[in-house]
Amino acid sequence: MGRAPCCDKANVKRGPWSPEEDATLKSYLEAHGTGGNWIALPKKAGLRRCGKSCRLRWLNYLRPDIKHGGFTEDEDNIICNLYNEIGSRWSVIASQLPGRTDNDVKNYWNTKLKKKRLAGKVNGANNSSYNTMSTSNAPALLGFASNHPSGSPNLDMYHRGFSVSGINTFTAAECQVIYDRATTANVPNSAYYPYTGFDHIKSNEIEASSKVSTSSISNSSSISSSSSSLAMDGKPSLLTCDKGTLDEAAAMMDFGFGFPFDAVNNGIWFQERAQDNSLNCGSYISSSDLNYIC
DNA sequence: AATTCTATCAACCGCGGCCGT
């Protein structure tokens, strides 16, 4: 059996509110408040409206502290960061934006900000360190680690079907080690790199000064099944590496517009190059298995 | 100028959770 309706739908007006209804509701609420009961309110106020409709109209439109008009860039970033942190909890997000309602934020997200974010115009990651990364060309480091018995990060575990329980980010020092290895040592045959669409990045293609190599990657369209935004304008710069024994691996990426959003949403395919230079089966690292540091 | 398409946002809907009885 379904839930009983909150009001008699045959006897209440629906659809857009008229200025007269707005005025009636506003003056009633300013004089009497809600009385703690929205369901009974419309009758008391002399409105042929559902109580829920009155509540929504007041909270989303008539309240005196509502801020109308466009969102600022700061608000954009707050919304994006919070969305990455807590997901679509619009009321929580709206509570951080004075004068904005959950409905406003939700609509703004669905119609504009989601697209803007995919285009890389606003922040897309989930911690404060990202703020300095989003608009710079600093590479983002994606790190991962498994519950390898030895305790060392090991991409190979993914290949072989071991369960992965803990994912660690690399520390800045580890990042440097990985970077140094990538830039100064020979990239071993067993290096990992994205599944298809990317060429193998050779050590001499990595520019030590900028940590960026753009020459070897021209097409990232197949990095994942639905990575259109990444494929369109992403410029992944450096994808590396391990030390030849499959004990460590990392993916360092700079897509030109900040964090690789599709990695966040879709994960990344990697492919192993074997000792004989042939390609072994791919590994998929899901978004939940990825983390990053600056 | 007419029609179709697209974007926007107000409003609706149903569900989960809280609270009073």
Added chain:
DNA sequence: CACGGCCGCGGTTGATAGAAT
């Protein structure tokens, strides 16, 4: 503790304005 009713939330719909054809 169980139940019923309301509130608040998040997903979705639909009306409408503006842009494109």
